[in-house]
Amino acid sequence: VSLLDAVVACAAAWEDDGPVGVALPGVYDRRADRVLLLPNVPGDWSQLAVRGEIAARTGRTVVMCNDARAFAQAELCRGAAAGVSDALFVVLGTGVGGAVLSGGRLCLGWQDRAGEIGHICVDPSGPACGCGARGCLETYIGAAGLVARTREALAVAGRAEPAGVPTTELSAPAILRAAESGDPVASAVVTAAIAAFARGLGAAVGVTAPETVVLGGGLAAGLTPWLDGFAATVQAYARLAAIPTVVLARHGRYAGAIGAALWAERPPV
Numbered sequence: 001v002s003l004l005d006a007v008v009a010c011a012a013a014w015e016d017d018g019p020v021g022v023a024l025p026g027v028y029d030r031r032a033d034r035v036l037l038l039p040n041v042p043g044d045w046s047q048l049a050v051r052g053e054i055a056a057r058t059g060r061t062v063v064m065c066n067d068a069r070a071f072a073q074a075e076l077c078r079g080a081a082a083g084v085s086d087a088l089f090v091v092l093g094t095g096v097g098g099a100v101l102s103g104g105r106l107c108l109g110w111q112d113r114a115g116e117i118g119h120i121c122v123d124p125s126g127p128a129c130g131c132g133a134r135g136c137l138e139t140y141i142g143a144a145g146l147v148a149r150t151r152e153a154l155a156v157a158g159r160a161e162p163a164g165v166p167t168t169e170l171s172a173p174a175i176l177r178a179a180e181s182g183d184p185v186a187s188a189v190v191t192a193a194i195a196a197f198a199r200g201l202g203a204a205v206g207v208t209a210p211e212t213v214v215l216g217g218g219l220a221a222g223l224t225p226w227l228d229g230f231a232a233t234v235q236a237y238a239r240l241a242a243i244p245t246v247v248l249a250r251h252g253r254y255a256g257a258i259g260a261a262l263w264a265e266r267p268p269v
């Protein structure tokens with residue numbers, strides 16, 4: 001797998017013999033040392049011993065973690081959640097990752113599977129998700145989901161492309177820009193995505209009662225024009241929780257990598 005070669009080369013280029021932290025956008029079984037689920041990465045990863053393979057090829061200790069939980073670890077350290085004891089973290093990328101901080105501790109759950117906010121069901125008859133379920137939050141607000149929903153809406157509207165966006169360049173940032181400039185199809189898709197996001201996040205807020213919600217990933221900054229009143233809408237689905245403060249992440253695109261390094265240095269559990 002060429003991605004593994006890149007990780008090995010990256011570790012080898014670093015003149016240091018400390019542990020290597022690897023953040024995986026999926027589920028890794030640490031006991032069996034195998035990938036269990038990697039929904040948004042091309043290739044056959046099932047059962048691959050990523051940790052063992054990188055460790056054997058680099059001669060270094062390798063520590064695996066989930067990418068969204070690594071993101072949270074980074075934002076806890078001099079980031080948007082520094083000093084916060086109860087928070088939710090949402091990483092809006094190709095898919096949607098998540099993490100839960102409760103009482104100052106990251107909740108990893110049984111087999112490190114806790115925090116999957118992106119796979120909260122917001123519509124049982126909704127679109128098929130990469131995880132195998134239907135109507136997951138990430139099928140609306142993830143980058144891949146936004147593109148897919150826009151293609152569907154364009155087909156229904158009998159249009160080939162949103163204003164100013166060639167179909168070949170239909171990407172989530174382009175859709176957000178088209179929506180902001182008033183394209184009706186793009187606006188409707190983004191409005192529906194934000195509504196689905198509020199509903200799904202509201203479920204997580206109701207269960208965990210966070211003080212702060214940290215939004216990160218490539219899509220987060222582009223969503224800010226739609227986030228006026230968002231926290232109150234989220235809380236409308238979680239009336240027993242206080243309205244959380246919604247903030248953007250501070251560590252940018254390397255938050256996952258920074259968090260993986262912090263994780264390798266000192267795992268949170």
Ligand SMILES: [Zn+2]
Pocket residue numbers: 118119129130131132133136138
């Ligand atoms: Zn899903």
